[in-house]
Amino acid sequence: MSARRLVGLETEYGIIRPSMPKANATVLSAQIVDAYAQLVRQGRIHLGAARWDYSDESPLQDARGYRVSRENAHPTQLTDVEPSVGEQRVWDAESVALDAGDARIGQTIYQEQDSNEVVMNMVLGNGARFYVDHAHPEYSSPEVTTPRAAVLWDQAGDEVMRQAAEQVRLLGGGELLLYKNNTDNKAVSYGAHENYLVPRAVEFSSIVAGLTPFFVSRQIFCGSGRVGRGQLGQDPHFQISQRADFFEAEVGLETTVNRPIINTRDEPHASWEKYRRLHVIIGDANLGQVSTLLRVGTTNLVLELIETGNAPVLELDDPVAALQQISHDTGLRATVRLRDGRLMTAIDIQHEYLNAAEAYCAQHLVTDADTTEILTRWRRTLELLASDPAAAASTVDWIAKHQLMTSFAQRHQVGFDDARIALMDLQWADLRQDKGLYYRLAARGRMETLFSAEQIAHAVTSPPEDTRAYFRGMVLQRYPENVIAANWDAMSFSLPGARKLRRVPMPDPLASNRAELGALFDAELEISEFIGELAKHQSVG
Amino acid sequence: MSQESISARSNKQTQGQEVDQQAINVQGTDAGVDDLLDEIDSVLESNAEEFVRGFVQKGGQ
Numbered sequence: 001m002s003a004r005r006l007v008g009l010e011t012e013y014g015i016i017r018p019s020m021p022k023a024n025a026t027v028l029s030a031q032i033v034d035a036y037a038q039l040v041r042q043g044r045i046h047l048g049a050a051r052w053d054y055s056d057e058s059p060l061q062d063a064r065g066y067r068v069s070r071e072n073a074h075p076t077q078l079t080d081v082e083p084s085v086g087e088q089r090v091w092d093a094e095s096v097a098l099d100a101g102d103a104r105i106g107q108t109i110y111q112e113q114d115s116n117e118v119v120m121n122m123v124l125g126n127g128a129r130f131y132v133d134h135a136h137p138e139y140s141s142p143e144v145t146t147p148r149a150a151v152l153w154d155q156a157g158d159e160v161m162r163q164a165a166e167q168v169r170l171l172g173g174g175e176l177l178l179y180k181n182n183t184d185n186k187a188v189s190y191g192a193h194e195n196y197l198v199p200r201a202v203e204f205s206s207i208v209a210g211l212t213p214f215f216v217s218r219q220i221f222c223g224s225g226r227v228g229r230g231q232l233g234q235d236p237h238f239q240i241s242q243r244a245d246f247f248e249a250e251v252g253l254e255t256t257v258n259r260p261i262i263n264t265r266d267e268p269h270a271s272w273e274k275y276r277r278l279h280v281i282i283g284d285a286n287l288g289q290v291s292t293l294l295r296v297g298t299t300n301l302v303l304e305l306i307e308t309g310n311a312p313v314l315e316l317d318d319p320v321a322a323l324q325q326i327s328h329d330t331g332l333r334a335t336v337r338l339r340d341g342r343l344m345t346a347i348d349i350q351h352e353y354l355n356a357a358e359a360y361c362a363q364h365l366v367t368d369a370d371t372t373e374i375l376t377r378w379r380r381t382l383e384l385l386a387s388d389p390a391a392a393a394s395t396v397d398w399i400a401k402h403q404l405m406t407s408f409a410q411r412h413q414v415g416f417d418d419a420r421i422a423l424m425d426l427q428w429a430d431l432r433q434d435k436g437l438y439y440r441l442a443a444r445g446r447m448e449t450l451f452s453a454e455q456i457a458h459a460v461t462s463p464p465e466d467t468r469a470y471f472r473g474m475v476l477q478r479y480p481e482n483v484i485a486a487n488w489d490a491m492s493f494s495l496p497g498a499r500k501l502r503r504v505p506m507p508d509p510l511a512s513n514r515a516e517l518g519a520l521f522d523a524e525l526e527i528s529e530f531i532g533e534l535a536k537h538q539s540v541g
Numbered sequence: 542m543s544q545e546s547i548s549a550r551s552n553k554q555t556q557g558q559e560v561d562q563q564a565i566n567v568q569g570t571d572a573g574v575d576d577l578l579d580e581i582d583s584v585l586e587s588n589a590e591e592f593v594r595g596f597v598q599k600g601g602q
């Protein structure tokens with residue numbers, strides 16, 4: 001039992017060109033990713049990169065044990081192919097012209113570029129994926145094993161986006177603004193997904209039962225806040241979560257329509273027999289480091305409770321309604337009904353999970369630093385939320401945002417229907433550090449931070465050391481000219497004199513780490529020698 | 542409502558445990574809030590209504 005677990009966080013960022021509000025979002029997103037690829041090529045930042053390899057993707061496999069046919073899938077679910085002619089509805093003539101394909105075998109992103117080619121999907125030297133997902137630029141963090149590392153490499157993604165936008169500007173592409181939020185308040189929502197490695201032996205039904213009440217209520221400490229209720233934000237009241245009003249189902253495979261509280265995509269990106277990757281789509285993107293820490297750390301602990309059969313038994317009468325009811329109540333007093341007739345607040349529900357986790361850790365003498373920190377912060381946060389929520393502002397994003405808006409509204413004698421309040425909601429998430437309201441609060445010490453700018457900059461160029469992201473990132477840094485393509489599960493190399501690509505699979509996300517391979521990288525071998533030694537190592541291992 | 546005002550004072554009372562000290566530099570005065578709001582006024586995009594209207598996204602996951 002511990003708060004440690006293999007985790008990866010994905011963020012789709014909002015994007016606009018303020019000088020041209022109707023600019024095609026896919027084109028803007030491609031500009032961001034391609035500009036970063038140019039930075040890498042120019043060696044302006046110490047970072048390797050390679051194109052994405054789609055061959056291990058299976059987005060239509062459902063965790064409930066079946067597979068959706070391609071014909072019955074929503075077009076946006078077909079994430080296992082290059083976005084091109086299949087996505088005409090998102091693409092206009094301009095972007096189709098840009099679509100020269102970016103996983104061309106035999107060509108690394110370092111080689112002479114066809115001037116029409118735009119890189120839309122790549123893997124970075126810190127082990128992350130950086131790409132165009134539908135109409136948003138997305139950063140998917142490398143695999144990490146602690147909540148703190150999840151925060152660090154998630155923050156690194158914000159920095160990658162900032163550098164890419166700056167590069168677009170330097171290249172004469174104008175100003176692109178990026179937002180770490182989840183809705184435009186005009187019916188559209190985009191995700192910040194979490195991925196948790198779970199043993200396949202755990203029954204999916206127990207995951208659904210154990211996680212649903214937790215997901216419905218955890219927003220009280222990791223929501224990012226939103227002005228507007230309903231998918232159109234038509235009702236100008238503040239609510240706790242960015243995402244709550246966009247969820248319509250309890251369980252399902254979709255992520256873009258009829259969104260479910262529990263997503264069943266069963267695409268482990270790892271050994272199928274051993275693992276599933278729980279794909280969590282309900283969370284808000286957090287700028288706050290502690291909100292991210294608690295979102296990941298508490299979820300890790302709850303998954304452990306489920307796996308060991310210790311999760312509290314709480315069955316909500318109507319989870320989707322409860323999710324929205326809790327989000328709409330900034331006073332934190334709303335009660336939701338359970339199947340057994342009990343009425344509980346979100347704080348009550350969270351206390352049930354916290355008590356179970358504390359009891360389990362005490363009984364099994366779990367004292368590692370990560371678990372201790374999460375349990376301590378979880379309890380302190382729930383106690384503050386119950387007694388004096390304002391005092392939790394430095395660690396809970398929605399409270400900090402709500403306080404700032406409330407003070408602003410008082411100063412200017414306006415209500416939450418004022419256009420400047422709506423602007424604050426948007427500009428809270430602006431990634432520019434001199435403009436984004438979150439960053440202005442953080443600069444004044446009003447938001448607690450866990451990592452310095454230097455530590456975050458280091459995570460932009462360095463992979464985590466205790467997962468396969470280490471291998472992925474390190475080969476991109478040491479042998480960038482030889483990596484043809486990469487994905488979560490494998491790396492493909494071209495070797496001097498060899499006619500075929502050499503594909504190195506990485507089925508165990510916890511292996512291929514520094515402890516296993518650090519010495520091999522330190523030996524500074526030439527590529528063919530390196531691959532030869534690696535093969536020996538893998539056959540022994 | 543208490544949660545709708547910046548209460549840096551209560552912030553000061555409830556922290557003080559080990560994990561908080563490294564990072565929080567509480568500005569516990571009304572002057573701090575005024576100064577913060579002055580800054581917010583200065584960084585907000587001009588023409589709020591138009592700017593918000595222009596933020597239109599396409600579908601995502």
